[in-house]
Amino acid sequence: MNAYSLQLKERILSRDARISVIGQGYIGLPVALLLANSGFKVIGYDLNPGIVEELSKGRTRMERERGLRELLLKNLGSNYFPTGDRSELMGSDIIIIAVPTPRKNGSADLSMVLQAIDLSKSAISRGGLVIVESTLPPKAFEGIVLRKIREAGFRLGEDIFASYCPERAMPGNLLEELIRNYRIIGAADNGSAELSKMLYSSFVEGDIEVTDPLTAEIAKLVENSYRDVNIAFANEVARICEALGVDVRRVREIVNKHPWVNMLVPGIGVGGSCLTKDPLFLYWISREHGYSPELIGLARSINESMTQRYADLVDEFVRSKRPDGKGRVCVLGVTYKGDVPDARESPAGYLIGELIRRGHEVRVYDPLVRESFGAPFFDKLEEAVEGADAIVIASDHSEFRKVSLKMLRDIAGEDPVLLLDGRLILESSEVESSGFVYASVGNLLSLWKITGGALLEKSLILNEIIS
Ligand SMILES: NC(=O)c1ccc[n+]([C@@H]2O[C@H](COP(=O)([O-])OP(=O)(O)OC[C@H]3O[C@@H](n4cnc5c(N)ncnc54)[C@H](O)[C@@H]3O)[C@@H](O)[C@H]2O)c1
CATH class of the missing domain: 3.40.50.720 (NAD(P)-binding Rossmann-like Domain)
Structure with a gap:
């Protein structure tokens, strides 16, 4: 591990790492809340002002999602901060991307992931960790996400860390599944793999498969x-x-x-x-x-x-x-x-x-x-x-x-x-x-x-x- 990764490791262990989650929908919101509940300060960023306003008032669109509202009310204002203001993401140690990737005419529409990556490049601290949870088609992480990060002047595994950690939880029982299901971490270097595993270990009880x-x-x-x-x-x-x-x-x-x-x-x-x-x-x-x-x-x-x-x-x-x-x-x-x-x-x-x-x-x-x-x-x-x-x-x-x-x-x-x-x-x-x-x-x-x-x-x- 180099100096950057050791520093981030310390910040994850002490829960001092500042985390931002881009996209506060079915996946981003429960993930943000589970991290907040584990002791991190978490910014929940969403483009949709209606969603941000509701979350700020302690309401979610997933009313029937078991335990979600309770978790929101418990962490809102103490560890969880919903926002539509992108400037609040600046200086994040960890950014998690959970925006939609719908299908579009025989391919995946990755435009929202690309927007989120562009924002992450400017908001992440040097030595920080970017995680994509949105579903990607094969080769998109290497060919699009990592390429964009490298083009921004970062050196992967040295002064930036990144991983693909796809979500597979089922609506209706999201919190339970996010905690208990086994999790996949896809990383191209050891530092990114280790830091991602450490982060998810803060709330995941299932096995964590690194690949x-x-x-x-x-x-x-x-x-x-x-x-x-x-x-x-x-x-x-x-x-x-x-x-x-x-x-x-x-x-x-x-x-x-x-x-x-x-x-x-x-x-x-x-x-x-x-x-x-x-x-x-x-x-x-x-x-x-x-x-x-x-x-x-x-x-x-x-x-x-x-x-x-x-x-x-x-x-x-x-x-x-x-x-x-x-x-x-x-x-x-x-x-x-x-x-x-x-x-x-x-x-x-x-x-x-x-x-x-x-x-x-x-x-x-x-x-x-x-x-x-x-x-x-x-x-x-x-x-x-x-x-x-x-x-x-x-x-x-x-x-x-x-x-x-x-x-x-x-x-x-x-x-x-x-x-x-x-x-x-x-x-x-x-x-x-x-x-x-x-x-x-x-x-x-x-x-x-x-x-x-x-x-x-x-x-x-x-x-x-x-x-
Ligand atoms: N919902 C599921 O059951 C599920 C399960 C496994 C994986 N996934 C994957 O997770 C990803 C997210 O899905 P979801 O169901 O949470 O979507 P969602 O539509 O519920 O939420 C996505 C949120 O992202 C916001 N958003 C879009 N672009 C943004 C941007 N550039 N910046 C900030 N916010 C932005 C939207 O306003 C929306 O609130 C998708 O790739 C999906 O395939 C979803």
Whole structure:
């Protein structure tokens, strides 16, 4: 370790290091608060004045994130200081970047990371540590982040330290996951690796895996690609079951008794800000380097096709019932995951848009978020369901598992009313005995009975999902 790194090491151990976190969203805010809670003085910087104002008043947009508000109130003004004033970052010993990196036309939009790097170059103290937590495509840390730092006249591993420490925590349980999950540190030199590890050790209880930046970039993307591919497999089995006329739940129940099989639950679509883009980052960069990862690409298209399929199915059902082809559809749940207050990239958004585009009246209810993707939002489930020709369960919230189906049927429209279980949370026999036409992802048996199998032909065309 050189003099700079020894100095920073001392400042981390004594909690005197001044830390700034750029971006106070789902990731940046909890990370800033965990560091503040470990005893550091932390500046939480965000471009969005609304976010800064709310944080300054002790409020967060992630109201349902367990323990977050309490942590904010505990540290606000003592160890945690939200700001929109970039001059307050000057002289930082450590800067953590947690700004969005959305996908954009076949590549990653790194413009916000680049802005944050430019700010960091002027704000970091000589001998300081810059950490990127934003998701990066492979080679971006070396090719963009480190290159920019070097171009600013810094010598990596000597008078500046830098690492890529991707975030993999899940909204809904962010604090717990940030503390307990294992963490990846990608660093190009020993000083950066050691300082980063020391910093995260202040609150991380899981293992800390140190590796080079490229391996870290790929590992982060492989984790989500693995999940996406496994979900796609479950979705494909669901489509096979629909085509052949069996219930995928029963198939899954049986196959999962095998010690080497763990088939996931199929569903109406895959969402979330990371799961929908990480496999694509890996796919695109790999293609640029000469290998086209077919399985990852195919998994993405299978998962994306699911929402379209069930939008078609609901549309067809309503059109066959209504003389003018337009009806009322109630969508229950808009978040991409059950009991998680995050609707980003949620399949419900696509579903709602598609149904509105086809002329249906769509009504939305979600107990956790007020997002409704352009449809009217109802505060009460009963009001959203009123007069519905079809009800779609798009998120597996606990509330929907316990709902009285009899009550729902009484409120919904005239017979027949379709209840499409997009998350496999209800028992088909109970749904049917309540008076609904039941359908779920991977089980269209009852629907066929009333449509005379008209949908069968369509579902047999398995190629439509992979073309
Ligand atoms: N949310 C997750 O579940 C999750 C999980 C793992 C990784 N990630 C990754 O973490 C990164 C951040 O995601 P997020 O979910 O926290 O995003 P977010 O949208 O919740 O928050 C990002 C914040 O950054 C602010 N911002 C944007 N540009 C800025 C700039 N130049 N200077 C200051 N502030 C700026 C925005 O105003 C916003 O408040 C992304 O790369 C994402 O892929 C997110």
